[in-house]
Amino acid sequence: MAQSTDVIIAGGGLNGSTLALALARAGFKVTVVDALPAERRAEDAFDGRSYALALASVRMLTALGLWDGLAEKAQPILQIKASDGRPGEGPAPWFLQFDHAEIEEGPMGQMIEDRHLRRALLNAMAVTPGISHLAGQDIVAQNRESGGITVTFANGDDLRAALLIGADGRSSGTARRAGIGRTGWDYGQTALVCAIEHDLPHQGIAHQFFMPSGPLAILPLPGNRSSIVWAERHETARTINALDDEGYLAALRPRFGDFLGEIRLAGDRFLYPLGLSLAQAFVADRVALVGDAAHGIHPIAGQGLNLGLRDVASLAEVLTHAQRRGEDIGAAEVLARYQQWRRFDTATLALATDGFNRIFSSDNPILRLGRDLGMGVVNALPGLRRRFIREAAGLTGDLPRLMQGRLP
Amino acid sequence: MQTQPTSTVDPSEVAKFEAMAAEWWDPNGKFKPLHMLNPCRLDYITRQIAMEFDRDLGTPAPFTGLRLLDIGCGGGLLSEPMARLGATVVGADAAERNIPVARLHAEQSGLDIDYRHITAEALAEAGETFDVVLNMEVVEHVSDPLAYLTACRQLLKPGGLMICSTINRNAKSWLMAIVGAEQIMRWLPKGTHDWNKFITPEELYALIRSAGLDPVDRKGFVFNPLGWSWSLSDRDLSVNYVTASVRR
Numbered sequence: 001m002a003q004s005t006d007v008i009i010a011g012g013g014l015n016g017s018t019l020a021l022a023l024a025r026a027g028f029k030v031t032v033v034d035a036l037p038a039e040r041r042a043e044d045a046f047d048g049r050s051y052a053l054a055l056a057s058v059r060m061l062t063a064l065g066l067w068d069g070l071a072e073k074a075q076p077i078l079q080i081k082a083s084d085g086r087p088g089e090g091p092a093p094w095f096l097q098f099d100h101a102e103i104e105e106g107p108m109g110q111m112i113e114d115r116h117l118r119r120a121l122l123n124a125m126a127v128t129p130g131i132s133h134l135a136g137q138d139i140v141a142q143n144r145e146s147g148g149i150t151v152t153f154a155n156g157d158d159l160r161a162a163l164l165i166g167a168d169g170r171s172s173g174t175a176r177r178a179g180i181g182r183t184g185w186d187y188g189q190t191a192l193v194c195a196i197e198h199d200l201p202h203q204g205i206a207h208q209f210f211m212p213s214g215p216l217a218i219l220p221l222p223g224n225r226s227s228i229v230w231a232e233r234h235e236t237a238r239t240i241n242a243l244d245d246e247g248y249l250a251a252l253r254p255r256f257g258d259f260l261g262e263i264r265l266a267g268d269r270f271l272y273p274l275g276l277s278l279a280q281a282f283v284a285d286r287v288a289l290v291g292d293a294a295h296g297i298h299p300i301a302g303q304g305l306n307l308g309l310r311d312v313a314s315l316a317e318v319l320t321h322a323q324r325r326g327e328d329i330g331a332a333e334v335l336a337r338y339q340q341w342r343r344f345d346t347a348t349l350a351l352a353t354d355g356f357n358r359i360f361s362s363d364n365p366i367l368r369l370g371r372d373l374g375m376g377v378v379n380a381l382p383g384l385r386r387r388f389i390r391e392a393a394g395l396t397g398d399l400p401r402l403m404q405g406r407l408p
Numbered sequence: 409m410q411t412q413p414t415s416t417v418d419p420s421e422v423a424k425f426e427a428m429a430a431e432w433w434d435p436n437g438k439f440k441p442l443h444m445l446n447p448c449r450l451d452y453i454t455r456q457i458a459m460e461f462d463r464d465l466g467t468p469a470p471f472t473g474l475r476l477l478d479i480g481c482g483g484g485l486l487s488e489p490m491a492r493l494g495a496t497v498v499g500a501d502a503a504e505r506n507i508p509v510a511r512l513h514a515e516q517s518g519l520d521i522d523y524r525h526i527t528a529e530a531l532a533e534a535g536e537t538f539d540v541v542l543n544m545e546v547v548e549h550v551s552d553p554l555a556y557l558t559a560c561r562q563l564l565k566p567g568g569l570m571i572c573s574t575i576n577r578n579a580k581s582w583l584m585a586i587v588g589a590e591q592i593m594r595w596l597p598k599g600t601h602d603w604n605k606f607i608t609p610e611e612l613y614a615l616i617r618s619a620g621l622d623p624v625d626r627k628g629f630v631f632n633p634l635g636w637s638w639s640l641s642d643r644d645l646s647v648n649y650v651t652a653s654v655r656r
Binding site: 326 | 443494
């Protein structure tokens, strides 16, 4: 007879860990199965990765008791500036500017380094009753049985639960074993990701430049540091990444000019081929998917993690309410509520960011004129601008309770 | 338990449900309307029980120690959630064929529920008592509602709680429950409900009082065609509605 728990979460990344905390708070017994060893998750050195957490995501981490320890390590985003540019030409006359003072909720987001978020989640999981964390463990099989699902680990052990949640990324084994297909496409772009130190202060401003080859984002980190997400065509990106640090910086400098003064690398460099990857269903028999396992989107607006946390908050709320009613949390009708809540949101954002990128990553003069005029129009209308700000802050749509800063 | 179903059960009503029993647990099958209504019914039931017996729904197995009877349990759509919340559950149904279906499903769900082919009247005669009696969508199917509700009162311990839902009798409920649910949407087989047996909230309150219980709360179950789901309403009791009453 296999050991049993309420919920098994495949994947110990940010979404999986946050979901484990939200569910354990609601009284569920949760087992997190992470293919990565715990030492890797606990690494302390800054590796250059960081996230733009929308305000709604910050509220969620606050409700889960995580933000107190993170606030001092985070950089509030006070302003977002988006402009159209070509290397060496400087910004176009029209640009978009969003200031947090235009909405009453405060900064529209917070920049947090991956290492801080990762370690805070790991520490919280270790001290939260009801969570067992199996690190360095692979799931090799999952079998649907009457009233539950049993997973088998690489070491031959079995574990049974009412529900298996796949938080195991865009190549989700959970989705594949459940027979959920994927759809999507390659953007023909690869993101170069790094952190830089600069001589001049960033003043909490996030910049997004729309270059013909792909968008470039400069996001403020604590101190005189910024996170760079920079998309180029696959070939160009690989060529640039193969350069030494000096060559890499030499390629980066002309792309955003000198407004931050002299720049230096402040961490590792990463390369992420960009593509949209949507699961054809977010749920199957006793299975639910969250985060990239459900939808890997273009990181153009920094919405990947925020979208994943919105899945987490919605699923935690659906399951908590089902449990309080005494419903079977793995029943098809319960999981259908989660899928219904999330799919529309996801498809809209995926298509919007995709369309946005296609329009903005173009050198076609008519498209350039059109988008410049469009940005000018948005900029001139405070009401419309406020809508964009609230959208970026994650405050629109049918917000799950955790994203309103309340427990489900 | 091999007690014969007798008294207020109308034999033709039992036969109709027997024919549908195997479909109980298919959320898209013949009982789709009950599956759709279930979260809303469970919200009401769990909150009323929690309030009456001072239980915290945020804790595991909050209904531990409560003995609960689910009359007209069918396939166990309410019995199973109650057992999962910790209650000691007896599921009673006058249709014999429902019992093995409900037992089989409870076993698959790992739940211990005492399902019996028995009527409320027979249970009352046997002297069994409960903290909670669930009497959901039953009273509109019995031939003598007052005799039936009196048996329900006998089944309650002093301080016990009865939740009773039914369908109002007016032009709208005829349109919604008979024309809409049976004839247009085909959610229910034709003849599931007899409009003449529907009961207005005032009639039900009077019956409940005559049976010796105190009504303490009532709400409407309202179908929202845009969200395609049910919700509770304080004011709209025009079609489906639910009451809570206590044996003092």
